[in-house]
Structure formats: C-alpha cells, structure tokens
Amino acid sequence: MKNSEVAKVFQDIADLLELKGENPFKIRAYQRVVRSIEHLPVEVEQLVKEDRLKEVPGVGEAITNKITELVTTGHLGYYEKLKAEFPEGLSALLDVPSIGPKTAMLLSQELDIKSIDELEAAIAGGRVASLPRMGDKTVENIQRHIQALRRKDRRIPVGEALPIVDEISAGLRGVVGLKNLMPAGRLRRFRETVGDIDLMGTADNAQEVIQTFVNLPQVREVLVSGVTKVSVVVSGGLQIDLRIVEHDSFGSTLQYFTGSKQHNINLRERAHRLGLKLSEYGITNLATEEIEKFATEEAFYERQGLQFIPPEIREGQQEIGRAERGTIPRLVELPDIKGDLHVHTDWSDGHDSLEAMVLAARALGYQYLGIADHSAGRGIAHGLDTERLRQQILEIKKLNQRLGDIHIFSGMEVDIRADGSLDMPDELLEELDIVTVAVHSGLNQAEEPMTRRIIKAIENPNVDVLAHPTCRLLPDREPVAVDMEAVFQAAARANTALEINAMPSRLDLKDTHAHRARELGINLVINTDAHSLEHLRFMRFGVGVARRGWAQAADILNSRPLEEVVAYLKG
C-alpha cells in the first residue's frame, strides 16, 4: 500500500473525528500523522516490516497498531466502524471553504444534505437560510465558495507561479521605500504546487505600495483592499495576497507566513517549554509579558537557540531537533551548479541549435553542458538514429575544439523500451560521454514489469543517468506504477545517477524521493531537460526540490567541477 493511500485513510479518519466532535487534540494528532506520512522518504510498508514506525514524528502506540493493521491486511477496522457512523460522502462538504465540521453536521442532520450538489439545491430552495445561525451573508458566502471550487481551484506548479512573482516584483520595483519584497508560504518553501501566492514586504508607506500593486496590468480583480493587506486575482485566475509590514518585525512575520503550519506548531510548542510565546509580531516573554521584535528570520531563530532553518525543510519533520543540535547541513544552492547534463537541440525536438544552447549555457557561467537528444524510438520527437548520432558526436567534437571555455559532453536520452532494452546499440553507447535513459512510452505497465524494465536499464554498464524516473506530470499525470525503493537499491548497486528533472511540470524525482536516494548515497543530478534556451533557467526549480530533500552540494553530480564529472562518467 502506497504512502499516499495510507495518508488518505488517516486524513479521512481526522475528518470523521471532526464531524463527530471528538477531542480537537486527538484530531490534530491524526492530522499530524498524515503530514508525517506525506513527507516520509521511505515506504510505510517498509517501516512496518522493520518495526520502525515509532521513529515517525507523531506516531505512538495506537497509531502504530492502526498503520500496521492497515498495511498488512489492507483493511482498518477502526476506520470502517467510524465511516459507518456517517452518511457516505458527508466529509466532502468539508472541502468547501467556510464549511467546517459543525456546519457540515448541521446540514446533514437538519436537511439530510450529504453532497455539494445537494447543498447547492438546498440553498436554491431557501432551506439552508432557515437554519439557526445561517444568515443571508453566510449562505451567500457558501454559494460563492462552491462556485469557486467548481470553476477552478486547482493548484498550479511552482514553476508557473514564480515567474508571476518575478513580474509583479518588477512592477513594484519603482516604489520608493519598499524593501524585502518576497514570496512566503508554499511558494517560498518550494512545494511543487501552490494554490495562491503570498507576497510580503516592508515599506515606509504601505498605501503607496498597495496602490501601485492594484494598478498593475496583471491585476484583473481586487478582492480585498485594506491598510496593510490586499488580495487580488491576476489574469489566469491566480490569487495573490500582498502584506506590507513594519521593517522591525519583518523577520517574525515572514517566518509566520512561510510556515509550514506543522513547523510553526512544533516551534511554538517548544517555545512554550522555554517560557516564550511566538506570534507573527515577535516573541513574548511569558513571565514579563514583554515582546521582542525581529527584523530578520535569522535573529528570530537565534533568539530561540536555534540554527537558521532554510524554508524548504520547514515541514515539521526533524528540522527543529537538528537545528537545536546545530546539525542542519548547508543545502545545495543555485550558484553551486556547474553545468546542465540533459538538454535537447534542434537535432531532435529542441527549438534551438546545438551551438546556441552551448553559448547560452556558457552565459550562465557553466563549465559544461551535456547534450541529450532523443533516440530514434521517439519518432515523433525526430529522434536520432545511429547515423545522425555519429554526425552529432563529430559536430560536438568540432565545437569543443573551437570553444575552449565550456566543455560539451556528447550524450543521448535513450528510450527504455517496454522490455527494458535500450533503443540504441551498446557499441554506440560506448562512444558517448554520457548516456541518459528514460521511459517515454508504455506508461501503463503494471508495477512489476515496469520496475523490472527500469532496473534492467539502470544496470546496463553504459548507462550513467536515469532521467525523470516516475514520468509524472504536474498537476495532472500520475507517476507510473514502479517500486521506487527497488529502483533506488538498483541505482545504488550500479552506481547510476538519478535525475531531478527541473522542468516545472515534472520535478521528478520529487522531494521525498531525492531524500531517500541521498540517504542511500546515490548520486543525484539536477537537469533542466531544456528544449529551448529559456528552459535552461528552470534549474532553480530542481535546486528547490533537492533542497527539500536535504541535499548538499556534495550529493549533486553537476555541482562538481568538470574533472570530477569526467572521472565519474569514465568510472
């Protein structure tokens, strides 16, 4: 049973306990476990086998027993019993913002409503407004939220959101006295998708910033406009909240709005034990009632005796304990990246020429670039056959002689066929500097053959890198069915590197996978898979994923200098 399925069951349990009006702390305990499971680098099933569930934050004896029952029998008695107490589908009402457990139960008990459709019908019939504490405004509000939910409430990939922030920031650059403008929330933590954008900044004159902001050409609608906060919808339907705060409390405010929620809860619980109270305004000494303000996050963490915690790892897992002991590593950063080892050119389905891609990489300050056009099996992508690949190898040789200051690796993104064989003969692969392999077709294979297929490719001695290992596409296409733990074990044995594909729609490996691969000592490589010059800039998204997986520069193959990469590829 997959972690996501286990997490779903416990999320359901939390929802049902809410409907039941259970002890809120018990509910929170379940919610905490859901978040822990979602961030787990290993499969829950494996932890059960090794009797290590207790190591997961928030998992105690009772939940250990429940998880064990669930993954070993595929069934959880407690959950089934709980479900039977409520009408099927009732918890779906909780998906509507402004409807919580109390309202959902009221609607269910008084009006026998158990779906969003039924709720809409009841509103239209005026039956909802007749309930106690249900005024016109409340009903209107619910209706609006249902419509928003129907219209489009999907999260967008971080790679689409960040360029919007860049544009907005550019538009606000002219405002005098505006400082510290930056995103908070999921975006700052580089979660792979975001629902809206939180922007924060400090200013001498908040009103001036807000006025400029609401008049930006991207702004389509202003939802709320207050003294220090404004919410707008930009073209494309994305909501952006901008908050302007005081310079001297920016640190604690930014920290608060960056989250994650679980990180902040853990931080506050700890602060409480130290006699302190944390809020977005600063740190209050509980004994003296005095409040201390913090202009920077660094100072905010330091006051609590903690090492600075990078936003990408603030997920309420191990990070606070590590910060206490001062053992948070220096995570990889964009400037550490010395090259890109997976780009396409117009030899296959890329937009730009080989030389143009090389020059663009050089302009980014890279020491090397790996060409990885498709193999012939990708007919639709003008994949290269053996003849054209030989020509390209020659072309790259000439270019390497002509340009002294950047090294070009000749390589290929070779298709892994359904049976695990490669779409290019081994003799030719031996001539290449770097061989990257990837699955592009037959994505619906069952887990067992798919796993065998990928492992067979990983174990080919000519293969250096497995690209976008799960083939998922954000926000819609699910990853292929594959036993990732088996893939990791095979990659570790064969010393094959695994790619973190930085394309915003891929981000594959994802954070938890990168974490696990790193634990096993597998080399990671962050590639853009660029199909045009502009795509080379996707690198920062891959770096974000690597950081979320706690990766250091030493874990990333393409953060090493040219000589070391050459040595690795020869080995």
Added chain:
DNA sequence: GCCGTTTTCGGCCCGACTGTTTTCAGTCG
C-alpha cells in the same frame, strides 16, 4: 492520540476574521 530539561498525567500554537450575536461560535491560515 501524543509526549516529556514541569516525563507516565495533564497538558497540547496563536491570532484574526466573519457573521450573528449582546458575548461568542465557527473557520481559517
């Protein structure tokens, strides 16, 4: 249901907003 430099019981993060209220319940982030 979890957890411990107040350790096996008694706590459990914090503040704001909204709407329906006349003192607060419910929801959210």
